[in-house]
Amino acid sequence: KAGVTQTPRYLIKTRGQQVTLSCSPISGHRSVSWYQQTPGQGLQFLFEYFSETQRNKGNFPGRFSGRQFSNSRSEMNVSTLELGDSALYLCASSFLNGGEQYFGPGTRLTVT
Amino acid sequence: GQQVMQIPQYQHVQEGEDFTTYCNSSTTLSNIQWYKQRPGGHPVFLIQLVKSGEVKKQKRLTFQFGEAKKNSSLHITATQTTDVGTYFCAGQDYNAGNNRKLIWGLGTSLAVNP
Numbered sequence: 490k491a492g493v494t495q496t497p498r499y500l501i502k503t504r505g506q507q508v509t510l511s512c513s514p515i516s517g518h519r520s521v522s523w524y525q526q527t528p529g530q531g532l533q534f535l536f537e538y539f540s541e542t543q544r545n546k547g548n549f550p551g552r553f554s555g556r557q558f559s560n561s562r563s564e565m566n567v568s569t570l571e572l573g574d575s576a577l578y579l580c581a582s583s584f585l586n587g588g589e590q591y592f593g594p595g596t597r598l599t600v601t
Numbered sequence: 602g603q604q605v606m607q608i609p610q611y612q613h614v615q616e617g618e619d620f621t622t623y624c625n626s627s628t629t630l631s632n633i634q635w636y637k638q639r640p641g642g643h644p645v646f647l648i649q650l651v652k653s654g655e656v657k658k659q660k661r662l663t664f665q666f667g668e669a670k671k672n673s674s675l676h677i678t679a680t681q682t683t684d685v686g687t688y689f690c691a692g693q694d695y696n697a698g699n700n701r702k703l704i705w706g707l708g709t710s711l712a713v714n715p
Contacts, residue, residue: 522703531707532644532689545702579643587693587701589634592643 491516493582493593501599507568510596514561514582520544521563522590523555524579532579538563539586567598575600605692607706615714620677622709624690633666633673633692634703644689647675670695680713687711 494513502508514521522545523535534547538557555565561582567574577597581590604627614620624633632651636644648657650666650673657664661684663676673692677684687710691703 532705534703534705537702581644585701587703589646589649590636590644590691590703591646594643 493580493591495578495580495593495596497596498594499597499599501601502570503601504570504572506570507566508570508598509564509566510578510580510598512563512565512580512582512593514563514580515591518582518584518591519561520583520586520588521557521561522581522583523563523565524581525549526577526579526595527575535565537586544586570600572600574598605690605704605706607690607709609709610707611710611712613712613714614680616682617679620680620684620711622675622688622690622711624673624692624706626671626692626704628671629695630670630692631695631697631701633690635664635673635675636689636691637686638689638708639686642686677711680711682713682715685711685713 496511520539522537525533535549536543536555537545541557552568557563577595579592579595581592583590606625608623632649634649635647637647638644648664653670654668655666661678665674687708689708690706693701
């Protein structure tokens with residue numbers, strides 16, 4: 490099976506802009522979770538979608554949003570970018586919500 | 602709120618020494634998962650433990666789930682340079698019902714001197 494894919498892999502944006510990241514899960518996986526990773530901060534959970542419904546949400550401001558499509562592909566959007574949003578954004582898919590996570594390579598976002 | 606504390610945050614060992622990382626939860630967990638992230642890479646699933654007192658082995662790696670299902674450990678015997686990376690634990694709150702949100706530890710970064 491093909492693994493989790495994320496696009497784009499690298500992105501440079503300016504403060505105040507918005508960005509959309511995409512994630513294609515492993516075939517057959519219906520759960521997609523998003524994480525933000527910065528040096529020394531571990532994996533910060535953003536949200537989890539299962540069958541197009543948001544099942545869980547982390548403690549991030551409303552500027553961070555996501556959605557999942559009927560084919561389980563997911564997108565996350567960050568509006569009004571801030572310098573502190575610079576991070577590696579990881580997407581993970583699993584067969585069940587909360588199940589073992591299979592991570593994509595991530596999108597490295599740099600906000601200048 | 603629910604927390605999973607992972608210690609130590611960093612560990613530096615000589616190749617051939619043993620290494621252990623611990624996860625302690627403030628609540629009872631349904632299960633616990635372990636992941637490894639190599640430098641520059643993404644987390645990779647290692648194992649899931651479900652039963653109280655469960656012990657599983659993968660070659661030089663030994664995973665344990667505590668009797669009370671509140672703590673877990675990962676032990677590596679005779680570390681090698683290929684073990685370098687950050688090890689994360691993640692558990693599901695037993696009392697969360699259908700909300701199966703994973704609670705992540707902050708990870709233990711392992712460095713191995715050849």
